[in-house]
Amino acid sequence: MMHDNLDTHVSGHIDPAVRREEEQAMSDREVPIAGAETPAIIHAWLDGERVDEAALQAAGGYELWSRLQREASRRRRMQTPTPVTGAIMEAIRKEG
Amino acid sequence: MIIDRVLAGERDAFGLLITRYSDPLYRHAVGMTGSPDDAADILQNSFIKAFQHLGEVRGRFDAWMFRIVANGCKDWLKNIRRTHLSYEEDDQPSGYETPEEELDRGELRGHLDRALAALPPSLREAFVMKHVEGRSYEDMAELLETTVGALKMRVHRAREALQKLLEERAA
Secondary structure: OOOOOHHHHOOOOOOHHHHHHHHHHHHHOOOOOOOOOOOHHHHHHHOOOOOOHHHHHHOOOHHHHHHHHHHHHHHHOOOOOHHHHHHHHHHHHHOO | OHHHHHHOOOHHHHHHHHHHHHHHHHHHHHHHHOOHHHHHHHHHHHHHHHHHOHHHOOOOHHHHHHHHHHHHHHHHHHHOOOOOOOHHHOOOOOOOOOHHHHHHHHHHHHHHHHHHHHOOHHHHHHHHHHHHOOOOHHHHHHHHOOOHHHHHHHHHHHHHHHHHHHHHHHO
């Protein structure tokens, strides 16, 4: 179930103060997670920068991120199921 | 222009906007909620809002539409506490291409979904936009009305948190 907030949500513009408040509220309910020491070369590679291939493959986490990259690539091909787009158009037609 | 046609009363022309823009929006909603069912609800409500307020579009329709969907996802996260995901409970088709892909994703998919769900929403949003939607930092900065530097920081923090969560799970 969705909850509407048309005032700030349809205009497309998000007041920075509202954004900070919302993000803080959302972050507060989740346990902060300490991060791993992901090597800089992994970040650079994932950001699309040119890196030394041998150094990259020797970096900690390379195998994990290679697998995650493949999974992300699959998700990038995900399409909206046809019944969903049909239902949206049907709802639009019923709009007064 | 499609928007002008819709505003002139040609309601079915709105379907062209849905066809053209729904896929990246759907991927964003699935990435943020982890649920194809909830993503479909958010997408439907967002397009209805867009239809009702179409005369207010200024600038890029896709950016305006993205913000409506992104805010719908944030409302969902604020109002429904979800600490784990429920792909298996959903009855919507997943949108993946072949049954083999469904099988290949296997264990990694489940672990990634659970790790993503554990991230704070701002980090999850940045990670999903960068890696699942394949957006550039510049595009993300424009859509989220923030700086490239801030987004790089969020994506890097998201990666580090995900790596730690996934390594712990594998240990």
